[in-house]
Amino acid sequence: MKIVLLEDVKKVGKKGDIVEVSDGYGRNYLIARKLGKEATNAAINDVKLKKATEARKKEDELNEAKELGLKIKASSITLAIKAGEGGKTFGSVSTKEIAKAVSDQLGIEVDKKKMVLDEPIKSLGTHIIKIKLHPKVTTELSVKVEGE
Known part of the structure; x- marks a missing residue:
């Protein structure tokens, strides 16, 4: 019996996979617990459409991250910090x-958790x-630190 998995099932497959299982396991366990549904033509087409939509969405996110990365790399920011002699x-x-x-x-929202600092910036000057x-996109930002 062919089943389309609706959830991840250990030792069987991941969500969206089409797997071949025994009739009893499919009807009495997977379908009864709403972990899967019978693989009809309509269900298989739904899975293919969802996978295609997800792939397109991931591609769009990657392209947006690349554009944002180029914009950030081409610009720099200036910060003022109290400094002594x-x-x-x-x-x-x-x-x-x-x-x-x-x-x-710059008018760009960047999460502070996505910034990688080897050590805190404790000196004046320009720092990168x-x-x-994105997991595939890393960019650099030039930060100029000036004394107040």
Whole structure:
């Protein structure tokens, strides 16, 4: 019996898979517990349409991330931090402050959790930070830190 899985089933398959199972297992377990439904032509076509829609959506997200990455890489932001004599700073610049500056200066919303700082920025000057916009897209942002 062919079944279209509606949920992930251990040792059988993942959601959306079309699997061949015994008649009893299919009727008495998978269909009864709404883990799957019989693989009719309509059900198979529905699965194919959903997979195609998901693929298109993922492709669109990737393209948007690439465009945003190019826009971010081409720009830079400026932050002001209190500094003493000789350029020694009081405190450091965090990803939260950088995310707020990107939002204010560039008009782009970037999650602070997606920013990768090896160590907090504690010196004046220009620093390059990495931003992971998508699992396949990483970009760099130039942050200029000035003393107040």
